[in-house]
């Protein structure tokens with residue numbers, strides 16, 4: 518049942534966490550692989566999910582519900598006046614393979630619930646609300662990603678239409694068969710001058726809120742990332758005949774470097790994470806001293822300065838270890854994304870709303886990327902995290918109905934508070 522403060526009107530039922538969870542489960546039936554949640558972008562399952570979301574949007578009182586050029590479903594709840602600005606709420610409905618049911622979908626369904634609650638209360642606000650169910654966040658099917666939110670931010674790269682999936686189908690072809698009006702990408706852009714900002718509810722996908730005993734978290738920003746590879750060339754040799762003192766073992770050098778990456782990651786406390794996730798040993802065999810090794814590098818921080826410094830320190834440590842061990846090493850950072858800090862006033866408004874629900878206010882950065890990050894430097898952006906268990910991108914991903922209900926209440930209260938303050 519909906520909770521309510523003593524003496525106040527009962528909360529509108531669309532905000533009830535159990536109702537949102539039942540919709541999450543219904544949406545999870547739209548899968549390309551029976552028995553698991555697999556809904557890659559622009560697939561038949563995605564199309565069914567898009568139709569279901571369109572239906573719920575219309576039911577919630579959203580008008581002009583349509584599919585945009587990138588396959589997103591967007592609906593609009595009009596303002597109480599003409600020439601009002603627009604606040605965009607959203608998240609994505611594509612998933613990874615064998616995903617959980619909450620990642621992305623939760624943000625879309627809480628946004629729809631908040632609008633439905635307004636409709637139920639007969640409330641129109643001094644600004645319009647748009648709800649976007651983005652089509653392309655996970656980046657599993659095609660090389661490029663976030664194309665839907667990028668189109669809204671006005672930074673869509675037309676080259677992404679030429680991306681090809683494993684079956685040889687281009688994004689352009691996939692969009693056409695999805696039914697998206699591909700030629701109208703320009704219509705996706707929202708003019709920042711007419712937009713109050715973008716707000717996204719998402720599961721945390723990490724253990725911080727759970728450890729803090731807090732159902733909701735105020736996201737301080739989305740971490741920037743540096744990603745690349747370290748390649749080490751030593752000398753391969755026979756494990757039986759090559760004396761220890763004469764070896765230039767690429768793998769033991771890599772081992773020392775990997776520990777140096779971990780140590781550097783730890784040196785900045787909670788502000789930075791540094792990970793080696795892959796290790797490739799060329800021609801590996803039990804009786805061969807490894808001559809060539811490559812490992813990946815992933816460094817993330819909310820501060821670009823901190824991240825840049827950490828990468829420089831890692832480069833220095835790698836060079837140092839390589840020299841000492843008589844191997845050659847190169848660090849190649851091929852992918853760099855700047856951090857996207859959340860907008861101060863929107864973030865503080867969200868914090869006040871969470872406080873108003875008698876909940877602890879926990880602030881945390883997002884280590885994972887989200888649609889929200891593309892609005893960096895374009896329009897104000899904020900995110901609300903919901904406590905989640907068992908990580909994410911796997912079927913054990915979980916958020917409790919009570920927490921989901923609180924997130925929907927917070928988003929609804931955020932809309933009302935925005936009406937007071939904007």
Ligand SMILES: [Zn+2]
Pocket residue numbers: 609620621654719887
């Ligand atoms: Zn997501």
